[in-house]
Amino acid sequence: MKKFPNAFVIIIGVAFLAWALTYLIPQGSYQRTVNEESGVARVINDSYQTIDAEYLSPFDFLLAIPEGIAGRAETIVLILLIGGCFYIIEKTGALNQGLGKLVSLLEGKEVLALIIVSALFAAGGATIGLQEEIVAMIPILLLFGRSLGYNTLATLCMSYGSAVLGSAFSPSNPFAVIIAQKEAGIPLLSGSELRLVVMLVAFTIWILYLIRYTQKNKIEKVEMPPVEKSSSIRGQIILTLLCVTFGVVIYGVLNMDWGFNEMSACFFGLGIASGLVGKLGVNETGEMYIAGFREMIFACIILGLANSISLILKQGMIIDTVVYGLFGPLQYLSPAVSGVVMMISQSLLHFPLPSYSGQAVLTMPILVPLSDLIGLSRQTCVLAFQYGAVLADFITPTNGALMAVLAVCNVPYNKWVKFIFKPLLLLLAIGAMAIVIAVSIGYA
Template sequence: MNDASRQVEGVEQRPARARGGSEPISPYVLLFVMLMAAVIATWVVPSGEFSRTVGNGVSLVVPGSLKPVAGHGVMPGDMFVALAKGMIASAPIIFLILFTGGALAVLEATGAVRNALASAADSGGTRMHVTVVVLCAVFSLLGTLGVVTNSVVAFVPLGLLLAESMGLSTEMGAGLIYLSTYAGFNTGILNPVTTGLTQRLAGLPMFSGMTFRVCIYIAFVVATIVFLLFRIRTCRVSGATACAATPRMDETMPRSSPRRLDTRQWIVVGIVLACLAVFVYGSSTRHWAETEMIAMFVVMAIASGIASGIRPGTIADTFLHGCGGLVKGALVVGMARAISIVLTDGKILDPIVDMLAGWLAPLDSTAAAISMFLSAALIHVGISSGSGESAVLIPIFAPLGDTLHLTRQMTVQAVLLGEGFINCFNPTSGVLMAVLATSGISYVKWLRFVAPLLVAWFGICIAAIAAGVAIHLGPF
């Protein structure tokens, strides 16, 4: 029996760590409170619906068509039904998270990923900085191309392992992957699901205005890299305990002590890189998404286990053990989705959108564009789907922007920036809450960590909107 098999079979359950001080708010408690607030809102906000037409397979809102509809608020019992509906609707992402945990547990048992990351991370020198810059650049590109969005959850555990090998905190590990991805997603240079669809709804040529978005993308990525490197430098200089490594990949998962990669482990590293390359290719050319990535993780786990000489039964047990370790991070996605379901079933989303549009009408061009940005961010709390939000907002904001002397391109850009900016602190985002639950980071602690970057991103958004209005960003 090889070392990997003996290691897996010798796993002992560790007791849960004692908590000191006040216990952070559970994401499940936070989301349940928001769910109850949404139910109450359905009894307070008058229900209504826009008329809709279908064009090119997309349901479009008819501006000015809001009409009251008969009905009542969501009943308390239906709130729990919404929870079940949210879990079912979020099944692809939930299983992606679970299978991520299973695959990474097998990879942990081989020791390959841990040893490779330990080799890449030099906690005392410039190699760490180079690693951070390269990973930030890579994941921002994957985000801006739309290759990695919801599936970013699958890569966050790798960031946690990397942070642990560098002696950094879990916030740094999660932030390195998540913030880098959304620094790119914020602009969506060639993202067909957000930018492509939104421009099509506004009647614009697909991916027009690319040069302007590239400039915004560079600003977001540079700000993110500077933020991450500054956090690392602060930790190194101060030696603060808050910056210390706090491994959170399920602490009952099998671990291996870092050492030099042997032949079997090099093969495992090759398998991992090959699987990721295949997924990136499939996402770019064949529109692969969560389902295909789930399959990829199964293949990765089986192939890596066999290459390491781990017995089939041990591979299966380790995989299931890893899945169990991420249940907390997986089910939170369905909780977040339930809030959107309650707002939709209560028929109050359309009245909220119509109210916001009414507030924008008296404003000048720059103020209106900034208000569209803020409105899109606010609406994204209720409609977590970027494409779904665009289908609601653009048919209303596009003609409104015309009357306020805003170009269609500027209206689109304001909406896209609003949708992107809020993702990194949106409490109803299933992806964010899954990342935090998986990493063991409380929502409040995450806000404290990411706040300086959010201020910088907000400044970039406002500057970009003002510049776009000033130059009459086009083609029209």
């Protein structure tokens, strides 16, 4: 059997397919209005019409590659600087020191470790939509997982997988729930009680699944390397700075409207401070930063290439046609069935449109009037969006964060899809049941 294509080949192949589809799918567009205060473009319902635009040339396809990478510049800078920062901290010995103590505390309590780590990443997903930031943490997480006897897939699930779950079922994810509620014209953070209950149910089932998997697929534990006693105090200072930095970043994102650049600045400062506290010196700290960049560069390129796909589809003027085709038939279905089909349609749409915040801005103005027409509450419409779109991040090959994480872990995409497909269906089933319940109780 031939070797399955790597992440680079998959992304380029999907980009080429997207370019080919611009010749096959009719071009069309919705009319849009721009909010003068926010600058956000909103779709006008029932304004779709076919158009006659120029097709993308082969050179346009090639041009979309560098433009896609450049379009994710802030995210790429964040991954590079976080990667360099963690590489420096690792070289100071502070991470080995901290992980060693943590592993010794959790010795014989591997299930507890799985629950704690999964809960932390789920909380990160629920509060700040954590995803891209995980890419730079993967080497450390893999070391931690192996020290507890967990294989790569288990480590991926308790980190990236838990973050996606938290993002999807969150009552407050700013990039999914809040944007979608704003577009739907309903109070922000309203309906959080049902979302929170469903998230707890989904997380419990997710944890039970992971516990079952890890017990059946244990690997030999890898002992943490010994740490010199003389580095103990410096290591504690560095780890304290790390915790403080995470606290500052979370506060900034939640309360000061911080973006990737502000987060990057914090981690850059942490990396420099850690190198100096760890007595690496100015030159070696710089060299370690460069070495950390090298570790992350392939993941960054994959992230940028994934952005090229959605860029091609937008420039080819077929995204709106896909939306029109997916959601048009919903008006002929009952509210409960329509809600579930809406969730599935959002999942499918997430493949060509991997930004779920952008997906909310595009689809909610179309779906809200449709929901009003068929008797589906706007709150349930938002549920269908967040469950369908965000859960698709488990397998969407156009999602740069996923492909970057798999690239760093050296896990083939087909192996990951085969592994995650069953739990993903289980989570989608939970989402579908939540939508049916929401319809039955008049969730609004």
